[in-house]
Amino acid sequence: MLNRFAPLVPLALVTLLFGCAAHTPVSEQAQQQQVQHSGSAQSSALYKQAFELEEAATEKELASFADGKSYQLPVLADSILERGMSLIGTRYRFGGTSEAGFDCSGFIGYLFREEAGMNLPRSTREMINVDAPLVSRSKLEPGDLLFFATNGRRGRVSHAGIYLGDNQFIHSSSRKSGGVRIDNLGDSYWSKTFIEAKRALAMAPAAAPIVTARK
Template sequence: MLNRFAPLVPLALVTLLFGCATTGPVSQQQVQQQPVTAQVLTKSSVQATFEEELNTEAELQDFASSKPYQLPALADNILERGMSLIGTRYRFGGTSENTGFDCSGFIGYLFREEAGLNLPRSTREMINVKAPLVARNNLKPGDLLFFSTNGRGRVSHAGIYLGDDQFIHSSSRRSGGVRIDKLGDRYWSKTFIEAKRALAMAPAATTLSRN
């Protein structure tokens, strides 16, 4: 699947990118002007973080060991449908291919239509779904990616990982709506927050894992 998608990736990124909050990239000058707040890590907070990471890894391991592991098939369906929608216009609050999509509307549409999974409507709610967290070096096609594109450290944009360091998303009106970008690009790498394997919650995944 990944080899099929790779030739469609743009070789250059549009310089002005917008998230679902329709806010552009933060300039270097703005970044430099923001005060740096030191974080004091107590022994208890470090221990809590370590335990959370262990629990997340254990959860992923348990899910991945189920027989048969069918998430790649679900991801294929979602991503193939998403690829067919490249170029669909961006529309704030949009949830259909006829009217256009915003970022969370695009994700919600694909997961509902292709995996039978109803995700929360907004990125702020979507990032809090009870799905396994995924480390950036362990991403698989179909994983949800969350970004802070407004410079405030809060989630404001989301996309779906394709593989090979690429993701598909409804970016903005100015950048052409549904498109593919590289996670390793400086802008997206800097604004990336976390990833979640929402497909683990899909009814189809649960049914297939029992067969």
């Protein structure tokens, strides 16, 4: 926040100088006439410099809001997760991609398409290979995709969900478990079957590239 207003500091200093000049005692008329021209020229130069700094700061600030699209990641994640929470209890349906029923990848694809304008691969095997940053488990953020090996084949993805925060994730689980629900990543089953996580929102049209480190 402080860095954002740093370019405006020179303008404040110039303004302060102007304010101080307004309260300078008036000297003799001859001296005043002598310095009037040079003072006016200096003031003009200072004003021009201050104006240019302010203009540059404004352009930079506007650019940061227009191009610094990483600011939108939390907004996109909130939209996706809010929509997902509203669908808790929706039944599991193999191959399902609508509110009539979802499988795990169909649920994720639906939310990302509807709320972030993203078309993710249809299957978990394709989804895990998207060109998105890998995220270590200790660095998870809401909206990150979680991948699991739940079919007994270690390392082979068969399930996916979306991280909510506080070690919770939302997913379309199975018919027996009630479809769309929330589970804890720290539970022994999910912890044992967890493979990796990816920040797919970094691929969103409104997102800037994000560098992550895997531990």
